[in-house]
Amino acid sequence: MIGVGRTKLYELIASGEIEAVKLGKSTRITTSSLHKLVMQRRAPG
Numbered sequence: 001m002i003g004v005g006r007t008k009l010y011e012l013i014a015s016g017e018i019e020a021v022k023l024g025k026s027t028r029i030t031t032s033s034l035h036k037l038v039m040q041r042r043a044p045g
Contacts, residue, residue, distance in 0.1 A: 002034060012037070 004012070009029075012018040019033035 002038065 009018070013020045013027075013029075017033075017037055019030045021028050021030060
């Protein structure tokens with residue numbers, strides 16, 4: 001959805017920049033955390 005690779009995505013999860021939810025064996029990313037990340041990256045300076 002945001003165009004980053006798997007390794008970068010795992011780095012973002014580990015750093016706490018993206019919230020991940022574990023559902024069984026699947027790991028899902030919340031849309032609110034993706035929105036927050038995009039807005040932080042777009043903010044000037």
